[in-house]
Amino acid sequence: MLLTTLLLSVLTPADPPLPSLYALRVGRAETIAHGTIEHAVVLVENGKIVTVGQDLEIERGIPVIELPDATLLPGLVDCYSRIGLDSEGSSGFEPQARASDELYADQKLWKEVLETGVTTLGMYPGGSGIPGQGFALQPHGATREQMILKDPTFLLVHMRSDPGAKKFLRDGLAKADEYDEKEKKNQEKWDKDQEKKGAKKEEKKEEAKSFTPQGFESSSFEPAAFEPAQDKAKKERKGYVPSEPDAKSKPFVELRQGKLRPLFTLSKAADYLHLLDVLAKEEFEFDARIQLRDDLDLHYVMDKFGEKKLRVAMEPRITLQPNTRRERNYAMELAKAGGKPVFVPRTDSVNGMKDWLRHVGEVVAAGLDREVALRAVTLEPAVLLGLGERLGSLEAGKDATFVLYDGDPFELSTRVVAVVLGGELVHGEIKQ
């Protein structure tokens, strides 16, 4: 105990490092995964959560941080932002473009973002049509590589009730069809060649591949770059290796393979019908982003959203039904229909993030289930970004990324006390 006290007295904002192993005892923890836990204890080791529980006994020797008045939340995830990115974007059909190319690390802005409790940002590519692929970052780190959590996260498609927008998507899927067909032929040819070679000797393998990949045009941050030498080796071992699709087809091929998830932005109910019209028999899952505004008519397709258990990113906002003064709480309606609301701040700015939970609180006051609201700022956006395994809830095995509040996070007067990112104190003070 003495050791703990000593340890904690050392913890000042100027000197933040937390030990690699410690227990956090808080008044209340919103775990998301297992509901609200009063008098919760969270054990953290090497930046990961080891266990979460109520009044857990803490082994002697483990430093304990006592915060009996604090409420603990997983770090907030804003999954649809362009904060800190250049406002320019590609327009038209640029599915291969990467938003991460625009990222600058080491801006003062990132610190301000962290102070609002937002620990994960899902960035999207600017522009219209199919402008490219998004990425996820943590607003902390000296270099781009340290900041980027996942790249790419989703393929952004602006879907509208409009022949042009539908054409873009149809074209993209047609490219994937083309690739599939080509691959099928190539594989058949390869199989035949193999049979022949079985009779002779294994030679001339390379010729089985009739066309060469074109590589990537624009991405500087490409995790799986094409390496012919390695490819050859793989082929030797495993048999036929599919060729690399060209840059513009690749995202659509990946959609089909489940490697990339699309995020469709919609502007009104009809857009969803047109989206389903284009997707027709596609089987991949997708999420949606709808900017809430007055005169939005989503109630017409709410049951369709529910049927698909669609995840919809929207602002915490009450809107008016078209041509009336009737209020609509679309987040609540979506949750009731069976869909999954995801909240993004009303404005894409530090101030928007500061007010974010207060706005969510307004929607909760208007009838949205509190648990759903909490999920909608943590786990659901994390899943949308493909980071559901790592972030978004207080669970054993997940990153020790969380925010400490001095009260109910939806209350107006509540402040962020501290922000912990991967076990590391990145903002605020933790005292006893």
Next chain:
Amino acid sequence: MKQARTESNPMKSKLIASGAFAWLAFAAIAPLAAQESGESKPDSSKAAAAKKKDPDPKWYAIVGGDVHTGTGGVLRGATILSKDGVIDAVGYALELPEGTEVLDAKGLSVYPGMVAISASLAVSQGARFLAEDDLHMRCCIDFGKSGHAHQGPLDAELDLVLAEQAGLADPQSDLRDAYDPYSSSLLMTLAVGITSAEQSGGALKLKRGEIDGVVMRERFLSSFTWSSASSGKTQLRDKFAGAARYLREKRDWEVRKEKEKDLPEPSKKGVDAKSLAVLEGSARAKFNANDRDDLLGIARLAQEFGFRPVIEGCVEGWTVAEELGRAGAYAIIYPRQRRDKDENVVRAGGSSIENAAILHAHGVQVAIGPSANGIDLGGISGRDLLHITVDADFAVRGGMSDAAALAGLTTVPARILGVDHRVGSIEKGKDCDVIVTDGDVLHYETLVQYTVVAGKLAYDKQKELLFAHIRPRDLKEGNIPGLESAPSESATSGPGEQK
């Protein structure tokens, strides 16, 4: 048309006894009509596919209303039975198949859904009532932007430019791909009894909540400019003459090629495609003209080359009604259009309230259009698309019969758009697009109670927020959407909420 008692068992529909001759007569006419208007093949093949796919037909019946068939007859207290959106039987004591959805129209009147000639694109593509946010402004391909709500032609131009930007090779499905089945303009259009609308020269069925099968015909009306300058007139005549020559040569070639195998096919080079389409019957020529001289010129051109012109405006038509009638012209009349007589000439001129009546009496097919093709919420007795029946009333005031005025809102525009084989009247084999009103459809006080599109209820006055409060059908709690007591659906709207 005489509509005797008809008993129709759908399972044995071929055994219809009495009144069958009426259907037979129609069946005989139908293929001709379809030919005349050049029914497109994909249409019928799609319908066939739909039949194959769905072995369980959807039945819908409108029961007990006074059915104004739109072909002259009124069947008091009759029933309309629809099968998969197509009228299967009209008559009395019909046997309704199991699972038929029934709409009770007792004491109400049933009319064919109206066909709005020249409606703005906002009707089917959604008008926005608020400024766009930045997200949508950034998205250049988003269209239906605010501000173009009442500007059909501009929208159409915008559409084309965008289509080019997007590299669209095949703009055939543009209307469908931009259709907004939830648009508030669409709802208002349905609320006044319009179930089909002209959009960019084609005809749309105003379905609610779905986008399949909304395009009945595309690009059938083809606009021609009738220039007042003689050079323009000569050019236009030359175009038609060229097209006619080409057709003659082609026909000749088709006859002679059997014997003379090396005979080259006549070239289409230099032949005006628009004029050719009109003469071939795959498009219908529309002119916008009001002056007597222009009208006579169009009539002469049409007679010379043997096509039936559609003349929009036609303000001085009453002065040359005989000539227009002889030319087989269609007229799109805006009965409230006013125009002074040219004081420099002695002969009759200017607008006349009797225009529609006189034209009709001389055999011109008169369609009635709204004074403005958009939806304007700026007045009670407006001049927009929502007051199309008031425009018809002006024609009646000028001496047109009620039946002719109703035809001007139903069968004639359907004919002009080449979709008369599907909409415009209540007959077996036509689409079940009907409206149920609480009185004479042309009376200004009449409200549409229900609108049925393709055998589906698309509008119910008591269920929507537009006119539910005016003479509520059945004053009960919860029957007026604005006055619900328990805010169960949307928790935030209280009982004191005003509409």
